[in-house]
Amino acid sequence: CSVTAGTDSIPTTSLISFLQSLQSAALKTFGPTSFDPKLYIDLPLKHGLAATQDAFSNLTRSPCDGEIPAPDLKAFLALYFEDAGSDLIPALPVDFVSEPEGFLPMVENPIVKAWALDVHSLWKNLSRRVSDDVKKHPEMHTLLPLPEPVVVPGSRFHEVYYWDSYWTIRGLLASKMYDSAKAIVHNLISLVDTYGHVLNGARSYYSNRSQPPLLSSMVFDIYKRTGDLAFVKKALPALLKEHRFWNSGIHRVIIRDAHGHRHTLSRYYAMWNKPRPESATIDEESASKLPNDLEKEKFYRELASAAESGWDFSSRWMSNSSDLTTLATTSILPVDLNAYIFKMEHDISFFAELLGDGFTSKKFMKASKTRYAAMKSIFWNAKMEQWLDYWLIDESDEEEVHQWKAENQNHKIFASNFIPVWTETCSSDRTNVNKIVKSLQRSGLVHDAGIATSLSNTGEQWDFPNGWAPLQHMIVEGFAKSGSTKARSVAENIAIRWIKTNYAAYKSTGAMHEKYDVEACGKIGGGGEYKPQTGFGWSNGVVLAFLEEFGWPLDRNIDC
Numbered sequence: 001c002s003v004t005a006g007t008d009s010i011p012t013t014s015l016i017s018f019l020q021s022l023q024s025a026a027l028k029t030f031g032p033t034s035f036d037p038k039l040y041i042d043l044p045l046k047h048g049l050a051a052t053q054d055a056f057s058n059l060t061r062s063p064c065d066g067e068i069p070a071p072d073l074k075a076f077l078a079l080y081f082e083d084a085g086s087d088l089i090p091a092l093p094v095d096f097v098s099e100p101e102g103f104l105p106m107v108e109n110p111i112v113k114a115w116a117l118d119v120h121s122l123w124k125n126l127s128r129r130v131s132d133d134v135k136k137h138p139e140m141h142t143l144l145p146l147p148e149p150v151v152v153p154g155s156r157f158h159e160v161y162y163w164d165s166y167w168t169i170r171g172l173l174a175s176k177m178y179d180s181a182k183a184i185v186h187n188l189i190s191l192v193d194t195y196g197h198v199l200n201g202a203r204s205y206y207s208n209r210s211q212p213p214l215l216s217s218m219v220f221d222i223y224k225r226t227g228d229l230a231f232v233k234k235a236l237p238a239l240l241k242e243h244r245f246w247n248s249g250i251h252r253v254i255i256r257d258a259h260g261h262r263h264t265l266s267r268y269y270a271m272w273n274k275p276r277p278e279s280a281t282i283d284e285e286s287a288s289k290l291p292n293d294l295e296k297e298k299f300y301r302e303l304a305s306a307a308e309s310g311w312d313f314s315s316r317w318m319s320n321s322s323d324l325t326t327l328a329t330t331s332i333l334p335v336d337l338n339a340y341i342f343k344m345e346h347d348i349s350f351f352a353e354l355l356g357d358g359f360t361s362k363k364f365m366k367a368s369k370t371r372y373a374a375m376k377s378i379f380w381n382a383k384m385e386q387w388l389d390y391w392l393i394d395e396s397d398e399e400e401v402h403q404w405k406a407e408n409q410n411h412k413i414f415a416s417n418f419i420p421v422w423t424e425t426c427s428s429d430r431t432n433v434n435k436i437v438k439s440l441q442r443s444g445l446v447h448d449a450g451i452a453t454s455l456s457n458t459g460e461q462w463d464f465p466n467g468w469a470p471l472q473h474m475i476v477e478g479f480a481k482s483g484s485t486k487a488r489s490v491a492e493n494i495a496i497r498w499i500k501t502n503y504a505a506y507k508s509t510g511a512m513h514e515k516y517d518v519e520a521c522g523k524i525g526g527g528g529e530y531k532p533q534t535g536f537g538w539s540n541g542v543v544l545a546f547l548e549e550f551g552w553p554l555d556r557n558i559d560c
C-alpha cells in the first residue's frame, strides 16, 4: 500500500488481515500464557496467500466456540509458514573487526575494556540482510525489503526500528563501523522515498505511523565522523520530505500564546484507527470495555499514536494514569517531538550550507529559530525550570487555532521534560543549564541506577521504575556538551550509574537488556505488554557512546 503524507488512514493488506485472524485463532487455541501476538503477524508464508487461507478455513473447529485443536493448528503453522524473523538472514557486517583500531581509547580499566569488546561483538548477533525471497515475493512477507544490511534491536524485535537506529549508529561509530552506520541511513532513506516518512519499523504493518524523527541526527553524527559530503547530499532530499511529513496535515498544530502570538508546532498522530496488527488481540481486549465503535476507533488511533511517540505506553499520554483507555496522545503537544524537529531544522540548515544551498540553509535556520521561540512560549515553565507537554484540551477556534492556557501545561514530571537539553546545544540562545540541572536533581527522577522515565508506577513500560537507554543518553549528552562544568559532572555521574547497571545485569544474565529498573544497580526493567527483551541495539549503543565520551579510569570499580 502506498501512502501520502497527511492521509488519515492506510488500507490494510490482505496478508495482514489474514495473519491477524490467525493471531486471534492462535490466542483461542494456545491461551494467553506466554502468548505474543507479534509472532503471528511476522510469519512469512511458505505458499501463496490463497492456498494458505483455504487450508486455514478447512481446519477443523469446535462447533461451540470455533476453537482449532492445538495439534491441528501446530501442524498447519509448520506446513504453511517459515519461522518469524527467518526472512532476515544473519550476516557478518563488512566492517566488523574483533578489536577496532583506536577503540575506546579513554577506557583504561581492563575489565571494562573486555566487557566493552563483548558489547562491540554483539553487532555480529544483531546484523542481518533481508532474504532474497522478500524482494522476489514481497506479498508473502510483512517484512519490507531494504536495500542494505540491517542492524536490529534484538529478540522479538527482529526488524529495523526507526528511533532505535540512532543509538545503534552511535554505538557503531564508537565501534568504527562507518559503513554499517551509513547502510542504516540508506535503508531509512529508502523508506522515506517510498512512503514519505520513516516508518515506525520496517514492516508493512508499521506504515501507518513514524517514530521520533532522528534521521537528521544520524546523518549529522555520521558526517561529523567521516566528513562524507556525498552521503549528506544523498540524505538531504529525504530530510526535506520528512520535514514536510511532520509539519503538515494531522501532525501540525497552531496555537496562540499568552501574548497573542501564533506558533506552529507538531504532535504525534498515527494514520490508523484500528487495532495495531502486531498487538491486535491485546488492543481488542483493552477496547472491549468501550461502549461503541466510534470510541473504539478513537482509542485505537491513540494507541497507534503513542506507538509513534516511541513511548508505548506511558501515563504521559493518559488523562487517568490507571486507565489505558484514557490515552489522548493526539491531544498533546509533546516537548520531545518538537525538540527533535527543532534539531532537524537546524541540521538541515547546516547540511544545505555545506552543499552550497544558501537559500534552503537560511530558510531552515529561520524555521529552527521560530520553533525554538514557540517551544519557549508554549512548553517552558519558569517556575519548574523544565519544558512541559501541553494538553490541547480546549476547542480550537474556527481557524483551528488553539489558545494557550497555563493550566493546560502538564505539570507531571517525565524524563521528556528534559530532552531539550540535548537539542539546546544547537541554539545560540540557550536556557541557563545550571538551573535545569538543579531542576532534574530535585525532580525525583534520578535514582541509584539512572534516570526514571516518570514518577508514576503504572505497570506501563514507559513509566517508573523503568529507565531507557535513549533517555539517559540525550539528557547526559545535553548536560555534558552544555559548556557548564557542573552540568558535565552531573552527566558523568549519571553515565557511571548507567554503565554499572548495564554491566551488573550483563554479568548476572549474560545479556544486554532493552530497559532497566533504575531503583537498584543490576536490576532489569519490566511492565508493559510484552516480556522484557534482550539484545539490545540501543542499550549497546549507549554504553559504547558513554564509554567513548567519559572513558573509565584504571582505579574506578565497575561493580555496583
Ligand SMILES: OC[C@H]1O[C@H](O[C@H]2O[C@H](CO)[C@@H](O)[C@H](O)[C@H]2O)[C@H](O)[C@@H](O)[C@@H]1O
Residues within 6 Å of the ligand: 038, 153, 157, 161, 162, 163, 164, 200, 201, 276, 278, 279, 307, 308, 310, 311, 312, 313, 530
Ligand atoms: O509490539 C509492541 C510495540 O513494540 C515496539 O515498541 C517498543 O520497542 C521498539 C523497539 O525497540 C521501541 O522503538 C519502542 O520505543 C518500544 O516501546 C514498536 O515500536 C511499537 O510500535 C509496537 O506497537
